[in-house]
Amino acid sequence: MKKTKISVKDLNLYYGHKQALKDITLEIPVNKVTAFIGPSGCGKSTFLRTINRMNDLIDDVKISGNVSIDEINIYDKDIDVVNLRKRIGMVFQKSNLFPKSIFENLVYGLRINGMKNKKLLNEIAEKTLKQAALWDEVKDRLNEHAFSLSGGQQQRLCIARALVVEPEIILMDEPASALDPISTGKIEELIHELKKRYTIVIVTHNMQQAARVSDVTALFYLGELIEYDSTTKIFTNPDKKQTEDYVTGRFG
Amino acid sequence: MELARKKRDIFGSIFINGIRLFFFILVFVLVLILSKIIYEGIGIISLEFIFDAPRNNMMDGGIGPAIFGTLAVTFIMILMAVPLGVFAAIYLNEYAKDTFLTRVIRTSVNNLAGVPSIVFGLFGLGFFIFFIGKNIDEVLQTGLLFGQPCLLWASSTLAVLVLPIVIVSTLEALNAVPKTHRDASYGLGATKWQTIRNVVLPQARPGILTGTILAISRGAGETAPVLFLGAAFFLPNLPIADICIGGYCISMINPAEQFMYLAYHIFILATQSSNPTLTLPIQYGATLVLIAITFLLNVTAIIFRYRFRKIIGRI
Numbered sequence: 001m002k003k004t005k006i007s008v009k010d011l012n013l014y015y016g017h018k019q020a021l022k023d024i025t026l027e028i029p030v031n032k033v034t035a036f037i038g039p040s041g042c043g044k045s046t047f048l049r050t051i052n053r054m055n056d057l058i059d060d061v062k063i064s065g066n067v068s069i070d071e072i073n074i075y076d077k078d079i080d081v082v083n084l085r086k087r088i089g090m091v092f093q094k095s096n097l098f099p100k101s102i103f104e105n106l107v108y109g110l111r112i113n114g115m116k117n118k119k120l121l122n123e124i125a126e127k128t129l130k131q132a133a134l135w136d137e138v139k140d141r142l143n144e145h146a147f148s149l150s151g152g153q154q155q156r157l158c159i160a161r162a163l164v165v166e167p168e169i170i171l172m173d174e175p176a177s178a179l180d181p182i183s184t185g186k187i188e189e190l191i192h193e194l195k196k197r198y199t200i201v202i203v204t205h206n207m208q209q210a211a212r213v214s215d216v217t218a219l220f221y222l223g224e225l226i227e228y229d230s231t232t233k234i235f236t237n238p239d240k241k242q243t244e245d246y247v248t249g250r251f252g
Numbered sequence: 253m254e255l256a257r258k259k260r261d262i263f264g265s266i267f268i269n270g271i272r273l274f275f276f277i278l279v280f281v282l283v284l285i286l287s288k289i290i291y292e293g294i295g296i297i298s299l300e301f302i303f304d305a306p307r308n309n310m311m312d313g314g315i316g317p318a319i320f321g322t323l324a325v326t327f328i329m330i331l332m333a334v335p336l337g338v339f340a341a342i343y344l345n346e347y348a349k350d351t352f353l354t355r356v357i358r359t360s361v362n363n364l365a366g367v368p369s370i371v372f373g374l375f376g377l378g379f380f381i382f383f384i385g386k387n388i389d390e391v392l393q394t395g396l397l398f399g400q401p402c403l404l405w406a407s408s409t410l411a412v413l414v415l416p417i418v419i420v421s422t423l424e425a426l427n428a429v430p431k432t433h434r435d436a437s438y439g440l441g442a443t444k445w446q447t448i449r450n451v452v453l454p455q456a457r458p459g460i461l462t463g464t465i466l467a468i469s470r471g472a473g474e475t476a477p478v479l480f481l482g483a484a485f486f487l488p489n490l491p492i493a494d495i496c497i498g499g500y501c502i503s504m505i506n507p508a509e510q511f512m513y514l515a516y517h518i519f520i521l522a523t524q525s526s527n528p529t530l531t532l533p534i535q536y537g538a539t540l541v542l543i544a545i546t547f548l549l550n551v552t553a554i555i556f557r558y559r560f561r562k563i564i565g566r567i
Contacts, residue, residue, distance in 0.1 A: 052439065054435065054438065054439065057434075057435075057438060059349065059350065082441050082442070082443050083441065084441075085438060085439060085440070085441040086440070086441030089439070089440075090435075090436075090439035090440075092432060092435060092436065092439075094432065096430070096432035096433055096435065096436040097436075098433060098436065098437075098451055099454075099455060108437070108440060108442075108450070109440040109441065109442075111450070112437075112440065112441070112442045112443075112446045112450065113441075158436070161436075161440065162439070162440065165440060165441065
């Protein structure tokens with residue numbers, strides 16, 4: 001079996017009194033793409049945000065259970081959340097570039113780490129943009145405002161921005177849901193390219209997308225993990241009737 | 253059917269024209285006031301009027317000391333109100349948890365903005381002069397220096413008066429920064445302070461600036477509070493003192509002095525001078541200058557906001 005990067009055991013999450021995740025246990029393999037699917041409100045985004053502890057930012061969230069990365073529990077009280085988030089890149093549903101230049105957006109993660117060396121910043125920026133297949137499109141306009149990019153380019157710049165700090169894991173929360181098919185295609189190609197170096201977890205509403213980009217798929221429903229298996233199995237021969245109904249579009 | 257439609261149309265046009273009428277009444281009144289002031293005041297405006305002191309029992313001369321006093325008081329007011337207000341707002345919006353207490357504080361800040369300014373004047377007299385000033389004098393053995401009306405306490409009181417404006421506009425500006433931008437910053441491993449400094453504050457800056465300048469023009473136009481707090485009828489000297497370090501002297505605002513104040517000056521000329529009719533041109537001139545100062549400040553605010561928005565770009 002593949003090596004595990006993230007291991008989740010008996011995870012429960014409550015917003016106030018409302019339970020949003022129920023006894024989630026699963027293992028996310030290293031250097032693969034894991035897709036979370038399920039209808040809106042099923043807890044898949046919430047679950048994604050437990051992996052880099054973004055839920056900490058919301059008042060009134062209670063979490064029990066265990067989330068380990070490389071066998072270290074990230075909810076241990078000795079864990080430095082800021083360092084944890086540096087190891088985990090996150091890409092959101094809508095591009096959330098800062099109102100700054102393309103270059104400044106890209107190197108934000110380095111700047112907050114105190115990197116000032118202009119030459120080094122430039123080198124890393126170029127390397128990362130090439131990795132994100134964006135270099136040819138933006139190399140002559142790095143100092144332009146980030147909002148001058150198209151929607152698809154903006155989202156790919158968001159991915160590049162997350163790559164700059166060399167994370168081990170990239171979390172993507174419906175990264176292509178607001179994009180046209182061509183931009184979506186480019187993002188998917190990029191994901192395919194990136195999984196050689198990173199462990200990727202992607203939340204998606206788009207069943208075909210999950211089938212195309214992921215190696216492993218988890219189906220969530222009402223805060224519970226319904227089925228978790230290789231993508232091929234989930235989409236062709238799932239164990240549960242509910243999974244079959246969902247992937248074939250009969251409910252959800 | 254046809255009749256119903258006609259009725260609807262008539263009702264609609266009455267409504268729209270009614271609103272239009274109200275709008276024109278408003279503009280008309282504004283234009284009337286402004287044109288009257290400009291018409292009556294423009295004749296007297298000259299360099300001498302702006303820089304000279306009043307002469308001849310206020311019947312003659314300029315309003316220089318009053319302009320200087322107004323600028324000095326508002327300057328020190330900004331130094332106090334803006335840092336205090338901005339940091340208070342940052343704390344309330346970014347750090348304080350949403351509890352009953354913070355909600356009470358937020359509401360109180362909003363209500364404070366509606367308190368009549370004379371109340372602030374009395375507060376300043378009681379708190380700054382009789383409590384703080386008197387105690388400073390006692391502790392430092394300075395005789396009667398801080399325990400009397402002066403520029404410092406007038407500025408402090410106006411600072412308290414405009415504080416709600418600064419806080420509320422800063423709160424709004426901070427609130428307008430999208431949560432997604434904060435998430436992006438946290439997601440990249442930024443700390444809370446890094447996020448506030450690098451993402452939130454740059455975007456909130458236009459709003460903070462607008463609030464600041466609105467506060468200035470409000471403070472500069474206040475009369476009631478400075479009544480108790482050191483605004484003088486007439487002073488031959490400007491409230492300045494020379495600070496000398498090693499034979500090198502600079503003139504600084506002396507916060508322990510009394511001062512003349514434009515808005516108060518107008519009030520005095522109109523009500524307390526020996527011949528209010530004779531001083532009418534000076535009153536109009538001073539009013540015009542006061543309106544011009546606040547107008548210029550507001551325009552500055554708008555320009556600043558526009559330029560920062562352009563830097564920030566379309567969202």
